[in-house]
Each structure stands twice: as C-alpha cells, then as structure tokens.
Amino acid sequence: MAFARRWSGTGVFLGTSMRVQLHDPLAIVSSALVEAILIVFVWVLAPKYLAFALFGSLVYSLFLIGQHVINEAAYIRIEHKINELYHASPLSPEAYFLGMAGGIGIAYLPTTLVLFVLSMIVYPVTVGGFGALLVVLLAVWLFSASIAYVISTLFRDMKAIWPYAALITNVLGVVPPVFYPLALWPAEWRSIALVLPTSSGAALIESAAGLQPLPLGDVFLAATALALEAAVAFVFAVWWARRSSREA
Amino acid sequence: MGSSESVTRSGRVLPAFGIIGWRWISRNPASAIVPVMLPFLFLYFLRIISPPEYFPLAVAGAMLYTTQNIGSWCLTDAAVNRIELRLQEIFVASPLGKIRYLIGVAVSNFIAAAPALVVQGVLLALVWPVPLWAWGVLAGCIFVIWILFSAIGIAISTRIKSQREIWPIGNLIFSVLGIVSPIYYPLSILPPAWQTVARFLPSTYAAELVHGSLGLPQVPASAETLALDAVLLVVSALIGIAIALVVYRWRER
Numbered sequence: 156m157a158f159a160r161r162w163s164g165t166g167v168f169l170g171t172s173m174r175v176q177l178h179d180p181l182a183i184v185s186s187a188l189v190e191a192i193l194i195v196f197v198w199v200l201a202p203k204y205l206a207f208a209l210f211g212s213l214v215y216s217l218f219l220i221g222q223h224v225i226n227e228a229a230y231i232r233i234e235h236k237i238n239e240l241y242h243a244s245p246l247s248p249e250a251y252f253l254g255m256a257g258g259i260g261i262a263y264l265p266t267t268l269v270l271f272v273l274s275m276i277v278y279p280v281t282v283g284g285f286g287a288l289l290v291v292l293l294a295v296w297l298f299s300a301s302i303a304y305v306i307s308t309l310f311r312d313m314k315a316i317w318p319y320a321a322l323i324t325n326v327l328g329v330v331p332p333v334f335y336p337l338a339l340w341p342a343e344w345r346s347i348a349l350v351l352p353t354s355s356g357a358a359l360i361e362s363a364a365g366l367q368p369l370p371l372g373d374v375f376l377a378a379t380a381l382a383l384e385a386a387v388a389f390v391f392a393v394w395w396a397r398r399s400s401r402e403a
Numbered sequence: 404m405g406s407s408e409s410v411t412r413s414g415r416v417l418p419a420f421g422i423i424g425w426r427w428i429s430r431n432p433a434s435a436i437v438p439v440m441l442p443f444l445f446l447y448f449l450r451i452i453s454p455p456e457y458f459p460l461a462v463a464g465a466m467l468y469t470t471q472n473i474g475s476w477c478l479t480d481a482a483v484n485r486i487e488l489r490l491q492e493i494f495v496a497s498p499l500g501k502i503r504y505l506i507g508v509a510v511s512n513f514i515a516a517a518p519a520l521v522v523q524g525v526l527l528a529l530v531w532p533v534p535l536w537a538w539g540v541l542a543g544c545i546f547v548i549w550i551l552f553s554a555i556g557i558a559i560s561t562r563i564k565s566q567r568e569i570w571p572i573g574n575l576i577f578s579v580l581g582i583v584s585p586i587y588y589p590l591s592i593l594p595p596a597w598q599t600v601a602r603f604l605p606s607t608y609a610a611e612l613v614h615g616s617l618g619l620p621q622v623p624a625s626a627e628t629l630a631l632d633a634v635l636l637v638v639s640a641l642i643g644i645a646i647a648l649v650v651y652r653w654r655e656r
Binding site for chain 2: 184186189192193201204226230313322329330335339
C-alpha cells in the first residue's frame with residue numbers, strides 16, 4: 156500500500172512533464188541532430204554500414220532522451236526554483252523523477268519513431284527481433300534517465316550543465332561501436348564495448364535482428380551488463396531522489 | 404578626448420573579453436574541453452568508417468567545424484549574459500558598442516577553441532605535408548568563419564527569450580550549418596541536390612578552399628578555382644554578416 160502510494164503521483168507528473176516538453180517542438184526536432192549527422196556521415200562515406208548506423212541511432216536516441224532529464228531537472232530546480240514546492244507536496248521524490256523522465260521520454264519519442272521507420276525500411280526485423288529491440292531500448296533509456304537525474308542534482312549553474320551532458324552523450328554514443336559495427340572496434344577492447352550501455356544495446360539489437368550475429372558468450376555479457384546497469388542506476392536514482400529531496 | 408586615447412580605450416575590450424574567456428575556462432575546464440572534443444569525436448568516427456585517404460581532409464574540416472562551433476558558444480554566452488545575468492543592459496549603457504561587444508564575445512570564445520585548433524593543426528601537419536601558403540589559406544578561412552559564425556550566434560542570441568531555448572536553437576542552427584556544408588568530405592561526393600544547397604553556405608567555400616589548397620588528390624583544384632572559392636567565401640560571408648547585423652538587437656531587451 157505504502158509502495159503504491161509512493162508511486163501514485165507518477166502518472167500525473169508524467170502528463171505535466173510531457174505537456175511542458177510538447178510546448179517546445181523545436182527542442183524535440185533538434186534533439187535528433189547528432190544522430191542525423193552521424194547517419195549522414197555513414198550514408199555519404201560508408202553506405203554499407205547504414206543499417207548499423209540506423210540501429211545505433213535508435214539506441215543513441217533513447218540514451219539522449221534519457222539525458223534530457225539533466226537539463227529539465229536542473230531547469231526546474233535552478234531557473235524556476237519549484238522543485239522544493241514539488242518535494243513539499245504529496246508527490247514523492249521517486250514519482251517526481253520517474254514522472255519527469257517518462258514525460259520527457261514520451262514527448263521526444265516521435266524522433267525515435269522516425270529513426271525506427273527508417274531502420275525498418277533499410278533492415279526489417281522479425282517479431283522476436285522487435286521484442287528484443289524494445290527491451291534493450293527501454294533498458295538504455297532507464298539507465299540514461301537515472302544517471303541524468305542524479306547528475307542534474309550536482310549543478311548550481313545551467314551554463315555548466317550543457318558541456319557535461321554533451322560529454323556523456325558523445326563519449327558513450329559516438330566513440331564506442333554504436334553507429335558502426337562492433338567488428339570495426341579494436342578486438343582487444345571488444346569486451347569494453349559489450350559492457351558499455353550504448354554499445355552493448357546496439358550489439359544486442361544488431362544481433363537480435365540478424366545483422367551482426369554475436370557468440371552466445373558475448374550476448375550474455377552484453378545483456379547482463381545492460382540489465383545490471385539499468386537496474387542499479389534506477390535503484391540508485393530513486394535512493395538519490397529521496398536523499399536529495401530531504402536536503403532541498 | 405584625443406583620437407589616440409579613444410583608440411586605446413576602444414582596444415581594451417579585446418583583452419577584457421579575453422580575460423573573461425580565460426576565467427570561464429579556468430573555473431569550468433569541462434566547458435572548454437567538451438565542446439572542443441566534439442570535432443575530435445567526429446574525426447575518430449570518420450577515421451573508423453571512411454576511406455583512410457579522406458583523413459587529412461577530415462582533419463582540416465575539423466578545424467573549420469571547431470571554428471563554426473564558436474558561433475554556438477557565442478550564442479550561449481550572449482544569451483546567458485542577457486537572460487540570466489542581465490548584463491546586456493549594462494553593456495548597452497556602457498561605451499561598448501554592439502560591434503565591439505560582438506568581437507569581444509567572439510574573442511572570449513576563440514580562446515576556448517584555440518587549444519583544439521592548435522592540436523588539429525599539429526595533427527594535420529603530421530598526416531599531410533601542408534604547403535606554407537596553405538596554412539595562410541587555412542588561417543584566413545578560419546578568421547572569416549570565426550567572424551561570420553560569431554555574428555550569427557550573437558544575432559540569434561538577441562532573439563532568444565528563455566534559457567531553455569538556447570541549447571535546442573543553437574544545436575539546430577549550428578549542427579545543420581555544419582552538416583550541410585561538406586566540411587569533413589569533398590563536395591563532389593555529395594548528391595547533386597545537396598551540392599546545390601551547400602553552395603549557398605560560406606562554409607562550403609571555406610572547405611573547398613582549404614581542401615583544394617592542401618593539394619589532396621581527392622580534391623583537385625586549379626588556381627582559378629581557388630581564387631573563385633576565395634571570392635565566393637568573402638562575398639557570402641559579407642552577406643551573412645550583414646543579415647546577422649540586421650537580426651542583431653542591441654538596445655531592446
């Protein structure tokens with residue numbers, strides 16, 4: 156009962172957060188620009204990897220959507236200064252965090268859907284592959300939104316936040332094999348790629364789609380790593396949300 | 404006030420903004436490191452996916468891309484100065500004019516980009532024997548792109564109403580301008596319709612000029628072609644700066 160009560164405000168705050176985001180369509184459109192740039196690079200310079208780039212763009216897109224929580228949570232706290240009001244209300248800190256992340260996620264989903272349609276045109280997947288894709292994308296989003304919420308609480312200046320958000324998304328999204336095949340990544344570092352949340356997600360999706368079959372051991376490593384990262388990050392973010400709301 | 408004293412005073416704005424730029428970097432090193440990293444990340448990505456013979460061209464392109472990004476940082480700085488810090492009204496009330504403010508913010512942000520440009524220049528020298536005159540061409544193109552994109556950034560910043568708009572608008576404008584121009588690859592490999600659109604952008608001519616002057620076999624260029632690119636770069640940049648100055652609001656909030 157107490158558990159249900161703690162999460163009861165999630166849906167309402169999700170709706171609020173989603174409506175706030177939908178008032179800013181430019182931000183939604185521009186959110187897919189890095190994906191677009193990298194897809195264009197691949198299309199122009201290495202069209203044989205286009206399917207990899209499109210599947211990778213789905214992972215990157217969900218990771219980026221999760222990272223938008225950094226900006227939004229900080230904006231509510233620093234610019235509007237209303238997070239203390241939320242925390243003083245019956246809304247629990249975890250419902251505040253998950254509602255905000257969910258609202259942002261739904262509002263920004265259209266760009267991911269466009270990428271998804273393009274992916275299916277270039278390389279259609281089976282129903283099983285589609286299921287794996289959904290689970291992987293959900294795990295990537297949950298991990299990203301959770302760490303984004305925690306990071307957002309560490310800043311006192313909006314201007315200082317943007318570089319860190321860009322650092323996280325680009326280091327985890329552009330460097331590892333997300334937009335290009337795992338086979339192009341140095342072989343001795345392959346296990347690192349398989350435990351990073353973005354590249355493990357891309358490898359799992361590409362393997363499930365049959366685009367880049369992986370040995371069973373690699374699939375196990377990538378799936379375990381992603382599931383653990385998502386679960387640990389989410390539990391930590393909930394704990395952190397409660398802790399930081401007491402300090403607010 | 405004598406004319407020499409006037410010149411001395413008006414010249415103070417550049418070192419002053421230079422110090423502001425340095426202070427911001429020294430207090431927030433990530434602010435300098437992260438935006439500078441993006442062109443390197445793109446370079447790394449291109450190194451993996453594209454034919455190796457395009458790499459020198461991509462390194463030169465990264466220098467132009469880094470310079471273009473200064474415009475985005477100028478947009479952020481000027482918008483934060485105006486919206487969050489409410490400093491623009493003080494600047495307007497001071498003897499500082501709009502052009503000197505523009506140049507000052509541009510200088511301030513160039514300082515953050517300078518380390519990346521130096522590293523990219525060293526990398527370019529390592530991967531391709533760049534003729535001395537080509538370094539001059541590269542420096543000239545960087546100068547023109549720096550002024551142009553700083554002007555665009557500051558002009559747009561004066562139309563932004565909320566801090567929340569800064570990131571998406573800056574990202575949208577500068578990413579689109581960065582990707583439409585063939586900075587990282589030759590213009591000739593793009594589809595014809597894309598080439599036509601790219602020819603309306605000054606960065607395209609800067610990229611053509613730089614790529615051509617490097618003497619890369621993938622981008623053969625005659626002296627006439629390079630001269631034409633140089634003229635088109637200057638003309639298109641002047642048009643771009645003129646439009647930016649029209650958009651640039653100084654006195655209004």
